[in-house]
Amino acid sequence: MVESSIEDKKDDTRSYFTWNLEMERVLADVMRDQRNLGRKGDGNWKAVAYNTATHVLSDRFKVQLIGDNVKNPIKLWRTWYGIVSDILSHSGFDWDSTNTCLQLKMKMHGMNTLR
Numbered sequence: 001m002v003e004s005s006i007e008d009k010k011d012d013t014r015s016y017f018t019w020n021l022e023m024e025r026v027l028a029d030v031m032r033d034q035r036n037l038g039r040k041g042d043g044n045w046k047a048v049a050y051n052t053a054t055h056v057l058s059d060r061f062k063v064q065l066i067g068d069n070v071k072n073p074i075k076l077w078r079t080w081y082g083i084v085s086d087i088l089s090h091s092g093f094d095w096d097s098t099n100t101c102l103q104l105k106m107k108m109h110g111m112n113t114l115r
Contacts, residue, residue, distance in 0.1 A: 017069045023061060024073060030056050031074070045074070 019027075034040065034049035050067045058065050087093050087102060094103040 019073055
């Protein structure tokens with residue numbers, strides 16, 4: 001029984017794609033443009049938005065992508081957004097838009113500082 005599950009893993013034909021920071025930036029730009037074109041509704045992206053992103057990224061980086069390759073980082077962004085939103089809902093945290101990071105307000109001997 002263990003052997004069959006190992007064989008199933010060997011026959012797994014899923015393709016994994018590794019993203020780099022530049023690819024994520026281009027994806028964010030493309031999806032922002034798609035949102036501005038009205039290709040996002042009811043909390044989900046329309047198929048044309050994913051297809052456009054797939055074509056733009058494939059052409060720009062000379063890689064072969066499928067729709068799921070584009071959907072996965074977007075799902076991850078949604079998770080990160082939820083985590084950051086949760087942190088910001090607690091007192092003592094701010095968002096630094098210049099450095100695009102969280103700031104922690106600390107009280108030290110009566111002085112307020114940001115870290």
